[in-house]
Amino acid sequence: MEQKKRIVIIANPFSGNKIGKDIDQALKTYLDSEIYDYEIQYTEYPSHAIEIARHAADHGYYAVIAAGGDGTLNEVVNGVSGKPIIIGIIPAGSGNGFAHHLGIRHNIEKAISVINKGNTMQIDIGKLNDRYFINLGGVGLDAKVAYKTQKNKSRGFLPYFLQTLSEIVNFKSSFMVIETPEKTWSGAYVTAVIANGSIYGYDFTIAPASILHDGQFDVLLFKKAPLWKYLINLPKLLRKKIHTSELVEYFKTSKITITPRDKVFYHVDGEGFETDCSIEFSIMPNHITIFTPV
Template identity: 35%
Template sequence: MCTQSYILHTKTNILFIINPISGGRVKLAIPDFIDRYLDKDKFNANFVFTEYVGHAAELAEEASNKNFDVIIACGGDGTINEVAGKVLKYNKVLGILPLGSGNGLARFLKIPKNIRYALSIINRLKIEEIDTGEFNEKCFFNLAGLGFDAHLSAIFSKDKKRGLSGYVKLGLQEVFNYKAETYLLEIDGKQYKRKAFAISFANSSQYGNDVYIAPNASVKDGLLDVCIIKPFSILKLPVLSYVMLKGTAETSDMVEIIKGSHIKITRQNDGAVHVDGEPLQMGKVIEVTVKPLSLKVLVP
């Protein structure tokens, strides 16, 4: 683990990239709130709103090529993914204001949803380095996966009603019809064949909203937790939900977790995947790797 703090002799240029619709709520008042509580003795602050999917990445790249040293992702895990990918590429520092509905990575890093408290973390400028993942060379920072989670993300992305309640409602509708698939996995050279409802590759421990798929995952161990949710009777859905909310997936017979740093997955067909909750389409073969301690992020 590498922990450090800036000793500031001049003000740091900081950019807040704000997703105005993350979590289903409009965020137009956020700049005024940030301006009230940000330490102006330390920072020259700038604000920009995203306008479409992928815009946060474009804005972060533009900022990285200018004189911004700290870039703050204001949104959910999808916004964080876009911004962090460019922060990683250009060796800048990532900050997080968790404004999404799930906030998986922020919860793991103990960054509070209360914006005033989250800004106090930014004001301290305490930096740690964390692991990052690659999913067919697409960066992820919290979770990536395939199977039911990816199927649900693909459908949810088309729904104009964002937020947790809409996601849960859609999930309950889809779970009755989804069929488990068979996967071939190679994890650090060892072969596995598994039929699975979903497979997640966890850098941190949870999807978001304190729903834990990999309770013992660490962003500093150089490993990913490969979490295989086994096929189950729909009558056992409440049991699976309870296991995840209690953070006991590792002891459940419904979930198998294998740690590894280099994973190859072969599935029967091309199809949906998700990377930090954002849906993509990929082919039958997927490679997943980890880059140890590669991203600088502001933490409590």
Template identity: 35%
Template sequence: MNKQAIWFIVNPISGGKKKHQKIIQLIDSQLDKQTYSPTIYYTEYAGHATQIAAEAVNKQIPFVVAIGGDGTVNEVGKALINSKTALGIIPTGSGNGLARELEIPMKPAEAIESLNTPITKQIDVCFVNEIPFFCTAGVGFDAHCSEIFSTKKGRGLWNYVKVGFTEFWKYKPLKCIFAGNDYEVFSITFGNASQFGNDAYITPTAVLDDGFIDCTIISPPSILQALRMITQLFSGNIHSSELSENYRGTKFKLESEQDFLIHFDGEPLKMKNKKLTISILEKGLRVMI
């Protein structure tokens, strides 16, 4: 029986050194060595995961597994778009949005065990201009908090909540043009998947392989409305909010008087652009589920 090559790309920052040492030990003890021939790579700088994954595509490696959070998954996944190489995930991040959406276990031992009986499927890929994302992207308060959160040492949901609470009182609504109409919004989120991560369902009707982008627009809330929306967010019921507008399509356009700050799969990015186009590539990424 011919063994299949499988590359593991580890972000040593996400989750901590001790956790990754344990995961590597679990790979050695639990991965089916009669099926796979594994190779471990460690990223050394931003963008390194993309370079390693691109090399895997060039060498026709059938499986590449990202060990990290949503940012690492995005770095690896974007190199695999329109290739025959499948993306696997061992989640170690704060949100783990795509892993949760694909029902990959959050416990490393169970995630590794699931690799031994892989099922692959094709999912859609979305783009903000040329930037690919697999879960969500957007502008407004969430992008602002993502930028602040990226400067903090602490990770995890609780630290993100603390950033959100602190920044809520300072944040000024974003003025923009959406679908030709003037808006003043708290946030606009585009979803290929239904959630940010941590089971926070911002575009709850989104499906990874349906060929559509879901969009949720949130108007500026009062503190009481914001607290109510947090409950709605985690119950998958954000569309019931009186401050929520919801759309579905294959392309959206946004304009602003200033360069946009966006978030994509949890990562902040200051765009050098006052116009954004959100588009979709159907079945553009092969994944292990």
């Protein structure tokens, strides 16, 4: 009889959908017990998922499953980066942008069925200085929204939407020098989006042409412009065509360095920071393996 594969489910009890109440019963009901021998570990503090994931990778586990939101997934990626272990996703956060990119929705049964089927794919991840990210990085408006939202104890779409609206109305562009191996830009930009995946939280598609295994980021530079010009481009945003707007410089690259004139906000996978130093994003081709629906 074939030995069962050991997996660990890392569950964030504080995630947007409070999955901690349901995950144990769902795994007992839906996970194929003939294939997998599982254990659940709940995160108790920031970066705990990194520690759990790293321990699993170093002790021969077959897979580590992130049961939470984008933050939990980011920590798992940072814990196992470059190690021979598979990452799975049970989306349970407020946004779950990367899970949506893969076609894994807010349905525990369907997410577990992806793990049962066992289809895998090697994908790229991004690196910002010494931090890895799987979905999106950015500098400017989106990063400030992330920074402010994470300080808000309220979770869900409404606080995120209200914070975004507030920042859009009041945000000032930043002067940046943006360097890639192919070209250099300089000027005032509202935000620079560095996309490995394609979707922010809440199914908000920003980089529809993004491919997870092409060895490149999709980059969108949003130029300084009056608010009304962005408002008349909303239809393109809703049709997932914002990268074709005249307000956006869109290109692909494997490495990008952004040097701000003054202090700016930046983020990786929705975790926001501030800096006045250069920020370097680089792609790590085929760096991790994930369970995928197909």
